[in-house]
Amino acid sequence: MAAAAHGQTLDVLHWWTSAGERRAVDRLVQQLERQGVAWNDAAIPGGAGVAAMKVLKSRVLAGDPRDVAQVIGRTLTDWADLGLVLPLDDVAQRGRWKQAMFPVVLQVVSHRHHVIAAPLGVHRINTLLYHQALWARLKLGAPRTWDDVEQAATALRKAGLTPLAWSDEPWQVATVFETLLLGEGGPTLYAELASAQRWQAWQNPGVLKALVRLRWLRGLNGDAAVEQPWTHSARQLYQGQAGMFIMGDWASGELKAWGAQPGTDFGCAAVPGTAGMHLYSIDTLAMLVGKKRRDADQDRLAELLGQPAMQLAYNQAKGSVPVRTDIDPAQLDECARDSWQTLARPGSSQLPSIAHRMSADESTKDALAAALHRFIKNRELTPEQTQARLVTIIRGAARIQ
Known part of the structure; x- marks a missing residue:
């Protein structure tokens, strides 16, 4: 400059x-x-x-x-x-x-x-973007519940399209997971999860539900494994190759830079279960x-x-x-x-992002992302085993603070 x-x-x-x-x-x-x-x-x-x-x-x-x-x-x-x-x-x-x-x-x-x-x-991290033209063509309602997401995924697969733009990159998996923690566990539990001193909160059944939901989401596209920059996923949505994308609203800025318009070319909804909530970075x-x-x-x-x-x-x-x-x-x-x-x-x-440094230190957020990455890549790891691993990470972080 x-x-x-x-x-x-x-x-x-x-x-x-x-x-x-x-x-x-x-x-x-x-x-x-x-x-x-x-x-x-x-x-x-x-x-x-x-x-x-x-x-x-x-x-x-x-x-x-x-x-x-x-x-x-x-x-x-x-x-x-x-x-x-x-x-x-x-x-x-x-x-x-x-x-x-x-x-x-x-x-x-x-x-x-x-x-x-x-x-x-x-x-706002808890953002779900969707392709408006595909929604109009397939006569779908805005994806505000998980049932809506499942219905849309079924219709998109039948049309030969990828339901959900996805990447197995650790930080992207962690980004999706924290929105699920908020949706499945609610704001009170999430606030406890975001505090390293409340490591016991990670034993809550809501965390297990979020892990189950994460694996379900990952499976909407079948078994194909891919690790790609978030911009590639945004491009899939922009080009109508994928129907939905869960990502912070910086993805909206990316779509606009390419010429797409909110409300016309793509829509935004809160991730199911998080309407009226703001997971922020x-x-x-x-x-x-x-x-x-x-x-x-x-x-x-x-x-x-x-x-x-x-x-x-x-x-x-x-x-x-x-x-x-x-x-x-x-x-x-x-x-x-x-x-x-x-x-x-x-x-x-209004709740702080764990994956984007608002509430977790660098080493803790990286350890959480790595554990979630292993969970996504290795289907032999159960949600229960991964929850136990997350508890261990947060408990260790609480001890050194």
Whole structure:
């Protein structure tokens, strides 16, 4: 990215590299350049940020971090404890973040009475996308229950189509599984599962039900095994080769980048059993403490990222929703509008993603994903055995915290 004339340039490390993500970043960069801030892009490809986090950690250990980095959830709070991120209390106060942003957003970016990152948008993980033209052709109702999903899968198979876009990649399996935990166990149980100190909750029958449901979902396409990037699965849906796709709403941003329109070319529904609930992951940028003192420039970037115009520019492309409560939801597409209104609804269940670092640390989420991957790949492993393995992982995490 070219530097803005007479402005400051900040190196930004992130993993937004798909078509939809790139479109969102480009919009952000354009908005920032108008304000005299240049974004020097340091994007690292790789699903769920696995590769990017490795690069970022190596630079931090070498004492040469980027100015700004995509650091989220538990990783963010861990790094704040180590003094690696710049507090943004003054920025938040000037921008009236407490008054303008959703409480759950402020909770995620606050730690030990300090604001530690700039929030960009809120993703809804419990999203099921489906191909509208196929639904019209096969005369199907929106897939709001598992019976609806099974009926649709039967019709799609008869038409020679893949019912569910699917990948056996560990992080993608974990993404689907956590939506099933919420749907099969309910929000109260899920909240306990998301707390490492409540490891006993993983012995609940709801976890077993979610594992059974996961294997059922995996079997909708038959026995074909495939591990592919989530963008390939999104492309299958876009091209009408697959009828459904369970993925965070960043998949909506990807489809829009290719020219598809929500409500016309594809529809969105909450994963069955999770209507009215919001399983969230929040995009955040941390201002890193390095040898070069860039506090004023970093503060300026953080301040701009919270502004309404910046929020809309980014989230309308990304598939996520603005972190602000004063956005007009009419400016959002119908998929994003339901997500934003769920966040805004008093008393709605808002729960942190386990698979996307909102509630689990890096090693725990990786161990859970690996166990679920083994369960999917090895049909000799029973749901009961896998539940016992998940209990062991979480119990071990609770001991070291």
